[in-house]
Amino acid sequence: MHAESTLGAMSEMVSIIGDPAFGDRFFGIVERMIGADHCTVFVSHGGGVQTLVAEAQTDAAAARVRQLAGLYSERGYRTDPVWNRASPRPTETAVHAEVIAPGYFADPAYRREFYEKPNIMEEIALSAEVGCGRRVYASFYREQGRARFSEAEISALQASAPVTMQVLAKHADLTHAVAAPSRSLSREDLLRRVQQAMMDENSLLTQREAEVCTGIVLGYTILGLSLNMGISVNTVATHRKRAYAKLRISSQNELFAHYFSLVENLS
Known part of the structure; x- marks a missing residue:
């Protein structure tokens, strides 16, 4: 694969x-x-x-x-x-x-x-x-x-x-869990809420940086994000690099782990 x-x-x-x-x-x-x-x-x-x-x-x-x-x-x-x-x-x-x-x-x-x-x-x-x-x-x-x-x-x-x-x-x-949170949100709605949570979290990420991180969690490649966002591949890579530095992570797997820490607080 x-x-x-x-x-x-x-x-x-x-x-x-x-x-x-x-x-x-x-x-x-x-x-x-x-x-x-x-x-x-x-x-x-x-x-x-x-x-x-x-x-x-x-x-x-x-x-x-x-x-x-x-x-x-x-x-x-x-x-x-x-x-x-x-x-x-x-x-x-x-x-x-x-x-x-x-x-x-x-x-x-x-x-x-x-x-x-x-x-x-x-x-x-x-x-x-x-x-x-x-x-x-x-x-x-x-x-x-x-x-x-x-x-x-x-x-x-x-x-x-x-x-x-x-x-x-x-x-x-x-x-x-005794009372599991509702999971009625669509995937897209949930990811939009995670994007906002990433932005709100200590105001670490800019909107573009949060958008790039959310896109990665959604499965987009750097090229795919570039086409969807209308920006160059280099600009996407820069947003990703800055976001990772702010979140103190260094890999895609660590980004998913950060996502998990946010999604637990969303219903």
């Missing part, structure tokens, strides 16, 4: 936080991005593990995935070496990504239940600690009979992993 497409996928993920159809829409994004046959996402919560996403390409396959996800969150995670590889560290921020084949699992019962019976050939697993010892574990699967994940697909998922895990953590926060 091209960098522009990966950025668009990250932007789309951001826009669905809190959506009642989050699981289905999240799977649609990653299916287009890496061609996964199904995916699961689990989060540690209240001393246990809960299923956040369990989706597949067809309704019948999704039903099987949800059944397996239920077994995993009930007892499977206890013997999963990936889940239990490291104890939670509150300061851990890195996303661990790896490609796993069924032969990785020494426990024959676990391997049979969660890989051989569902006909899994390969998995890309992402795991991250998201604060206060909480863990997010996302898995993307290819079934037997298909080609293995390509290097380009693995790279695309790895490039989006920091944003992906933040999206999942934020959605989990809303899911577990």
